Amino acid sequence: MPGRRVVITGMEVLAPGGVGTKNFWSLLSEGRTATRGITFFDPAPFRSRVAAEIDFDPYAHGLSPHEVRRMDRAAQLAVVAARGALADSGLETAALEPHRTGVTVGSAVGATMGLDEEYRVVSDGGRLDLVDHAYAVPHLYNHLVPSSFAAEVAWAVGAEGPSTVVSTGCTSGIDALGYALELVREGSVDVMVAGASDAPISPITMACFDAIKATTPRHDDPEHASRPFDGTRNGFVLGEGSAFFVLEEWESARRRGAHVYAELAGYATRSNAYHMTGLRPDGAEMAEAIRLALDEARLAPEAIDYVNAHGSGTKQNDRHETAAFKKSLGAHAYATPVSSIKSMVGHSLGAIGSIEIAASALAMEHHTVPPTANLTTPDPECDLDYVPLHAREQRTDAVLSVGSGFGGFQSAMVLARPERSPA
Amino acid sequence: MSAPAVITGIGVAAPNGLGLRDYWAATLGGKSGIARLTHFDPSGYPAQLAGEVPGFVAEDHLPSRLIPQTDRMTRMALAAADWALADAGITPAELPSFDMGVVTASSSGGFEFGQGELRKLWSQGSQFVSAYQSFAWFYAVNSGQISIRNGMKGPSGVVVSDQAGGLDALAQARRQIRRGTPLIVTGAVDASLCPWGWVAQLSGGRMSTSAEAARAYLPFDREARGYVPGEGGAILIMEDAEAARARGARVHGRILGYGATFDPRPGSGRPPALLRAARTALADAGVDAADIDVVFADAAGEPAADRAEAEALTALFGIRGVPVTAPKTMTGRLYSGAAPLDVTAALLALRDQVIPPTVHVEPCPEYGLDLVLAQPRPAKLRTALVLARGHGGFNSALVVCGPE
Numbered sequence: 001m002p003g004r005r006v007v008i009t010g011m012e013v014l015a016p017g018g019v020g021t022k023n024f025w026s027l028l029s030e031g032r033t034a035t036r037g038i039t040f041f042d043p044a045p046f047r048s049r050v051a052a053e054i055d056f057d058p059y060a061h062g063l064s065p066h067e068v069r070r071m072d073r074a075a076q077l078a079v080v081a082a083r084g085a086l087a088d089s090g091l092e093t094a095a096l097e098p099h100r101t102g103v104t105v106g107s108a109v110g111a112t113m114g115l116d117e118e119y120r121v122v123s124d125g126g127r128l129d130l131v132d133h134a135y136a137v138p139h140l141y142n143h144l145v146p147s148s149f150a151a152e153v154a155w156a157v158g159a160e161g162p163s164t165v166v167s168t169g170c171t172s173g174i175d176a177l178g179y180a181l182e183l184v185r186e187g188s189v190d191v192m193v194a195g196a197s198d199a200p201i202s203p204i205t206m207a208c209f210d211a212i213k214a215t216t217p218r219h220d221d222p223e224h225a226s227r228p229f230d231g232t233r234n235g236f237v238l239g240e241g242s243a244f245f246v247l248e249e250w251e252s253a254r255r256r257g258a259h260v261y262a263e264l265a266g267y268a269t270r271s272n273a274y275h276m277t278g279l280r281p282d283g284a285e286m287a288e289a290i291r292l293a294l295d296e297a298r299l300a301p302e303a304i305d306y307v308n309a310h311g312s313g314t315k316q317n318d319r320h321e322t323a324a325f326k327k328s329l330g331a332h333a334y335a336t337p338v339s340s341i342k343s344m345v346g347h348s349l350g351a352i353g354s355i356e357i358a359a360s361a362l363a364m365e366h367h368t369v370p371p372t373a374n375l376t377t378p379d380p381e382c383d384l385d386y387v388p389l390h391a392r393e394q395r396t397d398a399v400l401s402v403g404s405g406f407g408g409f410q411s412a413m414v415l416a417r418p419e420r421s422p423a
Numbered sequence: 424m425s426a427p428a429v430i431t432g433i434g435v436a437a438p439n440g441l442g443l444r445d446y447w448a449a450t451l452g453g454k455s456g457i458a459r460l461t462h463f464d465p466s467g468y469p470a471q472l473a474g475e476v477p478g479f480v481a482e483d484h485l486p487s488r489l490i491p492q493t494d495r496m497t498r499m500a501l502a503a504a505d506w507a508l509a510d511a512g513i514t515p516a517e518l519p520s521f522d523m524g525v526v527t528a529s530s531s532g533g534f535e536f537g538q539g540e541l542r543k544l545w546s547q548g549s550q551f552v553s554a555y556q557s558f559a560w561f562y563a564v565n566s567g568q569i570s571i572r573n574g575m576k577g578p579s580g581v582v583v584s585d586q587a588g589g590l591d592a593l594a595q596a597r598r599q600i601r602r603g604t605p606l607i608v609t610g611a612v613d614a615s616l617c618p619w620g621w622v623a624q625l626s627g628g629r630m631s632t633s634a635e636a637a638r639a640y641l642p643f644d645r646e647a648r649g650y651v652p653g654e655g656g657a658i659l660i661m662e663d664a665e666a667a668r669a670r671g672a673r674v675h676g677r678i679l680g681y682g683a684t685f686d687p688r689p690g691s692g693r694p695p696a697l698l699r700a701a702r703t704a705l706a707d708a709g710v711d712a713a714d715i716d717v718v719f720a721d722a723a724g725e726p727a728a729d730r731a732e733a734e735a736l737t738a739l740f741g742i743r744g745v746p747v748t749a750p751k752t753m754t755g756r757l758y759s760g761a762a763p764l765d766v767t768a769a770l771l772a773l774r775d776q777v778i779p780p781t782v783h784v785e786p787c788p789e790y791g792l793d794l795v796l797a798q799p800r801p802a803k804l805r806t807a808l809v810l811a812r813g814h815g816g817f818n819s820a821l822v823v824c825g826p827e
Contacts, residue, residue, distance in 0.1 A: 166580065
């Protein structure tokens, strides 16, 4: 079905600093940060002891004891966000045509928390090589294969169309929406409940990022630890969260009078084929993804009002990304505001791509660009307008959101108003 | 639909044969790779049989620097990708890097690697965890490593839908070809035959605890008692048909149609959705049920799931209306690797005009299936349907045909 255009008609965000889209936007628009010393476990043995944790009570969000027991925290976040997105869209579960509704869940590391906890038990604290099945919980299989997340969301919203998890490391949250977008465009479904979720704040994740010094050791000042594009940045702050969306074909959304946040107008992903964790400084592959996404949206670089950056706060990422923006947007890279919300909500691996697309849609909704918090020391290698410290009110009709991840994945999504005149 | 997708290369790592030739010879010969586990001592566990890939020595196939940073499933996937590219006659360095992508499926990632690092974490301390843990275990690792090894910068991806994901990856590869990328490396290789993976798989409660290799995994049999897991899978080279023709490539077969559905929530009383996935795939392929010459079944090996699949097949084809086979009775269930291996078997069946057998099974007559048993069955074959289901309710179906 050529020409089918896909819009966001519902969303829900569960991010550090406050559950719910409204709280999320308050945090961003006020430039507050939600990073803090780790409370989930004793962080003393770790190099990095800072994280962006959510104060989340699954029971308060209507999950039953059985659901809580069988789901990893990331699955719980996904189900709550998916239900919230559906409610926000004005579509009732009963009104959905199950066969024409699908689910895509992005997640980089699946049930990491559950696996870490359960391994500790079945191995008796790492003592047993032949781990003891008698101590395994019956739902451990759901942690082994994280497609269980897609199953839980499909059950929660009553979807019986194509459902899957998309797992491309830290671009999962963009790629999941790219995947869902294509299913609506090709006509396999009419509605997708799509988003991403990760809850990686566990000892094994902290340890593996410690080992490559990817996370910041700035634990003496956790509120200011995430410093994308700042000259003193020294690693990212691990986060957690989930954002979900209801995606619909634009015509049918219009017919039912739905509120349209934005069109997912262009998407592309490319790989650097270089290194599992390293980036070439020239940003050529991210630039290619951006160019392709703009082409698909039929927008010139000059039409982009705001760039929602990956901006993880590692030395190499922020340099790589700055180069990619210059390469793809040309002179407009210097003219358009660029910011990283990871400065406020941390880096929730695969989830953050969806959370950042939510921030991009909200920037359009409120005509306000969220800031890069903690950006106080300029870095000569990062010389764009990163919207330091304070949000900026401005006309915002088209946004570019990008991600970069382990495995070499580079992804770009362009959001625009569907009624725009094509370039 | 424009830009039909063809398969031009296949690389196999299967429990009953390493490499395409060995796998197919074993499969036609009814040789099973299911045996007592050797990767670790299974004596203390209720299930002790698995399909292990024989004779895979990673150092023979990969540079030594890749060994410490990869799980077994990634090593097998990298080798299988090399074999698939060679089979397709492709030298990646000679092609534009953005014209090649990698879309794989995964189920459990590099679980054995993760087990080793979790053990270090909890027994020695966090500072002993490997720098490679940040990527060696995660679900995206095979796509990432294959793209790096072969310089592939085009669109890549990873899907996780348990066993159905093996077909979902092929469908996503076909989408990328339709969107303009001429070549996608696709398929899947999975492995989690380590104690930690074993315990996690056991927790599902669907594994066979039989100690007898020939009686443990008996799909569609009255004695069905669960499945035997395995490791391995297949990596396929998918190309735009026109691009493959232009370079004079030998074509194994074509991807004609695909469908995916999800089962209703348990207890909803609504019908299961495998039949709808198959019908969607047939419609996408533009063929009727009568055009399907053979079905490669999902073959869960649990009575309720076998019955559901048999009901879907008889609804679509009638009682004993089409030959059905499950060569995975010789490999065990390979999670996301299973369906790409079944697609491989289907393409070779179409080539050789012979249906590989389902071994050890005495079919339950109530199911009404024409199962191809014990011996390969010569047949006139033009089109095959491959089915795959994943735990929780994932259903996928793919229709393939020969090169013409």
